Amino acid sequence: MTLQAIKYHRGQLDILDQLLLPDATHYLEIADTDAAWKAIKKMQVRGAPAIAIVGCLSLTVELNQKKFATLQELKQYVEEKLEYLVSARPTAVNMADASAKGKQMVRKIANAGELEPEEAKLKVIKEFEGMLQKDIDVNKNIGRFGAEHILFHNEEKPVNILTHCNTGSLATAGYGTALGVIRCLQEHKKLSHVYCTETRPYNQGARLTAYELVHEKMDASLICDSTAAACMKEHKVHAVVVGADRVVANGDTANKIGTYQIAIVAKHHNVPFYVACPKTTFDPSIESGKDIHIEVRPNHEMKSVKGVKIAPDDINCWNPAFDVTPASLITGGIITEFGVFKPEELKQRISELDQD
Ligand code: MRU
Secondary structure (H helix, E strand, O other): OOOHHHHHHEEEEEOOOOOOOOOOOOOOOOOOOOHHHHHHHOOOHHHHHHHHHHHHHHHHHHHOOOOOOHHHHHHHHHHHHHHHHHHHOOOHHHHHHHHHHHHHHHHHHHHHHOOOHHHHHHHHHHHHHHHHHHHHHHHHHHHHHHHHHHHHHHOOOOOEEOOOOOHHHHOOOOOOOOHHHHHHHOOOOEEEEEEEEEEEOOHHHHHHHHHHHHOOOOOOOEEEEEHHHHHHHHHOOOEEEEOOEEEOOOOEEEEEHHHHHHHHHHHHHOOOEEOOOOOOHEOOOOHHHHHHHHHOOOOOOEHHHHHHHOOOOOOOOOOEEEEEEEEHHOEEEEEEEOEOHHHHHHHHHHHHHHHH
16 A cells, blocks of 8 residues: 555545554544644645645635636635745745746636636646646655666666665655655666665654554664765665755755755765655746755754653744755765756756646
């Protein structure tokens, strides 16, 4: 049985409450965009692709219950709700990308003036529903391209991979991005071992990735974030593969806090460092990583684990949720659904693909 972060059929959206994993498997009903906004903010659903999918599907649930008198009314409603959903978390670009595309789509439908409001609404719902299957297809291509590239550079022999945060079925519609590459290696019996970091302070690695690795019966070890350097020194790590929340024009990449230090360590140990992400994580409107808005999470998320205090109340904290890995440290390449590119070629390749 595959893990399912998002359960959807028309008019009904439920998400696996990721704050309760691995202790409890509890699905939470998302009845409207307000509920989605709150679940995204609280990180009951997290991971760049999953945030965008849950945001858009919550809008379809809401639309399903509403009637619109005119096409313009429908258009305005969809545009406002998409804008609102983008505001839940700032760093991952996928919801902003889905919002821009959703607005374009609803404007086109409304401005054509060919459909009755109810028919137009249904068309908008169907477009958003398509995101679920599309994300799985995209992830499978990412997995295949990434696995092929890594194996080509390792004489097709089984490899050990180090990964950070959670990029699997729980962070996407299914299969995963960086974890999709690992999954594909496993499917081809070319995965020797996975090292997954705990990913403090929210422990997405320990709570979610380790859970997925056990579920998939992969040969894996959980390591502390601070063990990454020792791991690369003491054990053979053939590649580091991580996900991304935003890849900007020059290839600089925002991902879970701690990614940057792993990339530095990988460079020191000559371990190729890969970023795996769909095209929807690419943001060519920002030139370099210094302009990416990094979300800072509340102090209490660092000072307690599941309600147990692990630091004094009065200590101040700095708790950025993401950091930026400069393109120069992404030595293996950026794995996309279209192939593996060097960071410096990404902008050109994506614009070529857009013209096709
Ligand atoms: O704060 P999170 O858990 O949403 O951060 C998730 C990550 O940083 C992932 O690596 C990224 O979103 C890619 S998920 C396919």
